[in-house]
Amino acid sequence: MNQVIVSINGKQYPAPFGESLLKTAMDNGIEIPHFCYHEDLPIGSSCRTCLVEDVKTGRVVTSCSIKAEDGVAILTDTPKVKELRLKNLELLLAGHQKNCPRCKKGLFCRAADEFGKYGVSTVKYWRPEIQEKLHLMSQAALIDPQLCISCNKCVEICDKIGVGFLKMEGKNIQTHATWSRDKETDCIYCGQCTLHCPVGSAREQNQMEDVEKALADKNKIVIAQMAPSVHASIGEEFGLPIGTDMTGRAYTAFRKLGFNHVFDVNMGADITTIVEAAELVERIKENKDLPMFTSCCPAWVKFMEFYHPEMLNHLTSSRSPQIHSGAAYKTWWAEKKGIDPRKIVVVSFMPCTSKKYEARHEKLKIDGMWPVDYVLTTREFGALLKKYKIDLPNLESSEVEEPGTYSGAAVIYGASGGVMESALRTAYFDLTGKELDKLEFEKVRGIEGIKRTEVEINGRTIKVAVVSTAANAEKIIQEIKNNKSAYDYIEVMACPGGCIGGGGQPIPTTLAIVEKRTESLYKTDAKMKLRQAHLNPVVRDFFDNYIAKLSPAARKKILNTSYSRKKKFE
Amino acid sequence: MNNDIIEKIEKAGLVGRGGGGYSTAKKWREVAKAAGNKKYVIVNASEGETGLFKDIHILTNYPDMVLKGVILALDCLRAKDAFFNLNKRYYRLLRLKLEPLINEYNDKGYNIKIFVEEPSYIGGEETALLNAIEGKRTEPRSKPPYPSIAGLYAKPTLINNVETLYNVARVAEGAYDKKRFYCLSGKLKNKGVHHLPDDWSVEKILKETGNYPGFEFFVQIGGGASGTVCDQGQIKDRLATGAGAIEVFEKKKTDPRKLILRWLEFYQEESCGKCTPCRAGTYQLYEMVKANHEIPWPEMFEILETMEATSFCALGRSVIEPIRSYYSNVLKKA
Numbered sequence: 043m044n045q046v047i048v049s050i051n052g053k054q055y056p057a058p059f060g061e062s063l064l065k066t067a068m069d070n071g072i073e074i075p076h077f078c079y080h081e082d083l084p085i086g087s088s089c090r091t092c093l094v095e096d097v098k099t100g101r102v103v104t105s106c107s108i109k110a111e112d113g114v115a116i117l118t119d120t121p122k123v124k125e126l127r128l129k130n131l132e133l134l135l136a137g138h139q140k141n142c143p144r145c146k147k148g149l150f151c152r153a154a155d156e157f158g159k160y161g162v163s164t165v166k167y168w169r170p171e172i173q174e175k176l177h178l179m180s181q182a183a184l185i186d187p188q189l190c191i192s193c194n195k196c197v198e199i200c201d202k203i204g205v206g207f208l209k210m211e212g213k214n215i216q217t218h219a220t221w222s223r224d225k226e227t228d229c230i231y232c233g234q235c236t237l238h239c240p241v242g243s244a245r246e247q248n249q250m251e252d253v254e255k256a257l258a259d260k261n262k263i264v265i266a267q268m269a270p271s272v273h274a275s276i277g278e279e280f281g282l283p284i285g286t287d288m289t290g291r292a293y294t295a296f297r298k299l300g301f302n303h304v305f306d307v308n309m310g311a312d313i314t315t316i317v318e319a320a321e322l323v324e325r326i327k328e329n330k331d332l333p334m335f336t337s338c339c340p341a342w343v344k345f346m347e348f349y350h351p352e353m354l355n356h357l358t359s360s361r362s363p364q365i366h367s368g369a370a371y372k373t374w375w376a377e378k379k380g381i382d383p384r385k386i387v388v389v390s391f392m393p394c395t396s397k398k399y400e401a402r403h404e405k406l407k408i409d410g411m412w413p414v415d416y417v418l419t420t421r422e423f424g425a426l427l428k429k430y431k432i433d434l435p436n437l438e439s440s441e442v443e444e445p446g447t448y449s450g451a452a453v454i455y456g457a458s459g460g461v462m463e464s465a466l467r468t469a470y471f472d473l474t475g476k477e478l479d480k481l482e483f484e485k486v487r488g489i490e491g492i493k494r495t496e497v498e499i500n501g502r503t504i505k506v507a508v509v510s511t512a513a514n515a516e517k518i519i520q521e522i523k524n525n526k527s528a529y530d531y532i533e534v535m536a537c538p539g540g541c542i543g544g545g546g547q548p549i550p551t552t553l554a555i556v557e558k559r560t561e562s563l564y565k566t567d568a569k570m571k572l573r574q575a576h577l578n579p580v581v582r583d584f585f586d587n588y589i590a591k592l593s594p595a596a597r598k599k600i601l602n603t604s605y606s607r608k609k610k611f612e
Numbered sequence: 613m614n615n616d617i618i619e620k621i622e623k624a625g626l627v628g629r630g631g632g633g634y635s636t637a638k639k640w641r642e643v644a645k646a647a648g649n650k651k652y653v654i655v656n657a658s659e660g661e662t663g664l665f666k667d668i669h670i671l672t673n674y675p676d677m678v679l680k681g682v683i684l685a686l687d688c689l690r691a692k693d694a695f696f697n698l699n700k701r702y703y704r705l706l707r708l709k710l711e712p713l714i715n716e717y718n719d720k721g722y723n724i725k726i727f728v729e730e731p732s733y734i735g736g737e738e739t740a741l742l743n744a745i746e747g748k749r750t751e752p753r754s755k756p757p758y759p760s761i762a763g764l765y766a767k768p769t770l771i772n773n774v775e776t777l778y779n780v781a782r783v784a785e786g787a788y789d790k791k792r793f794y795c796l797s798g799k800l801k802n803k804g805v806h807h808l809p810d811d812w813s814v815e816k817i818l819k820e821t822g823n824y825p826g827f828e829f830f831v832q833i834g835g836g837a838s839g840t841v842c843d844q845g846q847i848k849d850r851l852a853t854g855a856g857a858i859e860v861f862e863k864k865k866t867d868p869r870k871l872i873l874r875w876l877e878f879y880q881e882e883s884c885g886k887c888t889p890c891r892a893g894t895y896q897l898y899e900m901v902k903a904n905h906e907i908p909w910p911e912m913f914e915i916l917e918t919m920e921a922t923s924f925c926a927l928g929r930s931v932i933e934p935i936r937s938y939y940s941n942v943l944k945k946a
Contacts, residue, residue, distance in 0.1 A: 133892035215895035217885025
């Protein structure tokens, strides 16, 4: 790309031609407040807080809408800029308050930062009352119109994901984000709106207090399990470089929070891989219900159940990692330890909001128990640690307990393509009885929305695709409708880049950040000795000494699930 | 490209009559020159500001002339597609008149459609109007690109006010006599639309129409919301600019707070909601004046000046105009 030189506060900076000067400034550590700018989304220039002075004209303009070209010069802190910026910040945040209960919980809201940083006070202004009620998206997320600042980001990301559930409504001060009343449009709970909302108007449904209550209950045995994407992203909540592997320190943090046991969702991922790979092998052998789709992303499953119920037979019947491991603790592990499973409380730490929704599926209950009791997002995890003043970056590392043993194949579940790669490593073994010479499937890695490749196993060519976002999934579905044998196996994740870019991840999340986090996952996998799910000794023990002894029906209850057409809000 | 008509328009000195006052010939030339296999013409009959009622007057009395202007524009651009951006209130009044005329042209191969617009102030803003026709939120777009380069469905688009197109038809007929339509309202004997020379001063217009008040007065010129307020003594050489509205107020009987509230009520209702200063500023201004017996001038101007400097579109930037001019010209506080 063409590089140009721009001037910010009298200093010269290189920038790609046409880049938003707000981004140039931020990338060079120059702070400019902003609420409606996100580098992956359209520039709306509506919040009017990223004001700077254009040196050439002397006019105050929005930096987001200035494009980098030679000779462009801006000043970010002139008296005029400061005055206008403060006024717009105050007008923008009039619906927020300095000591908001949510801010006190330590959950993300940029308003909280700006109140302090820029001396914003909204006490002299009227708090607008939006004529619309708070809306819950199942158990996953919610949209609170009172806090909406009309930045439009949730609407744009919802469109980009391919759902179009959110939209802006009303005019004047009543303008706010709302949900589609169209019967044919429903939320899939991916939570990308919560990831792109600058002020917590769209946010996860918080379960921090439930978890604290469980931790305080002496009669409960509380287990923490963390998804691979959280390993690679929780450091960002503490200002660490993107992609810092926090696995060992997070385990210590769980212990400091008072969890009785520290396991890992990754162990569940190894179970999932084995169940799913076996099903894939069977379907390929019988040439039945191909292509098979992955189903570990509940947002993707909801998308299928609502938008494409005619294709539900293509979803793997395998349950998802957190549900597999959660059930394993409450059955196999409880039995082994002689513990009453009803005392066990499983808390998942996920990069995701739709996992909160999944955890409340009645159909997943085992003997009346939820496999997973609570799900906290990466952001809630960060807030919880801060609340208890646990300084994560400076903790010593510790190890996961034995039942949390996992393979590198589980680690890469966090990245788009990871589930596919893990399943192929195991399916290859299932079909050939041999291990792959080379475990890496580079063609299914990376953050592109659609990746395709072919894999030769035992003389049969297996055509695979890896997809992220519902918009791309829809393209693949249309492709399949035109050509039934286009693919054999397809991985779909609702969020861009997979779980590592999930709706529960730290804010900000951009595609560039997702790429860096992804690298971290593959690096971890490459360093591991155990890299295939089927070689995980703990998982083997679970299958050989517990599952194998169950009746087929009981097995199915723990390992498999089913799907059904969903109505709006179901 | 038929440059003939553009030259005639240029010679006649036509400017946009929607309020902007941009050179009509220049605008036509920009669209004519713009690259694109498809181009659109849009008649702007939004007329969403208070104190304006000349577009409905023209469409009621001279719909044929306006359509003639549309056809001249389409032919000039070698285009076939045009939209009437028609205020819903007007649509009810005009459809029986307009539709047969439009059908006549459509039978000849043109494709003119009426877009029934939910009445709003922002709906007259060129790019907001494009969004509305495209089925998007009625909010302004970032400029550039200008509609003349990338307008409706990103195609070069000529957007002209009703009166402008009427004038184009007059120019083509060689009958343009440098007049414009003035909307006279307020405390007057002969209210309504008057078609008079465009170089008459406000004072002359009031006198010649038999409207010059016998009481102490001030006027708002241009439009009932965004127009500039002038005192009685300031209108001798003052033209009725903008969209050509003149509203007369009796000084003694006008309560400044009530007048300001009238403006602010309009704005806080009509702000499209896109940008912070206009969306939140108009609301806070209205609440602020409503809650105080005395007008809180300094606090008001703080917000108004921020709106003027930082609003996304011209509508938000102009909210200060009536209040500031009223304050300095009539209340003489500056």
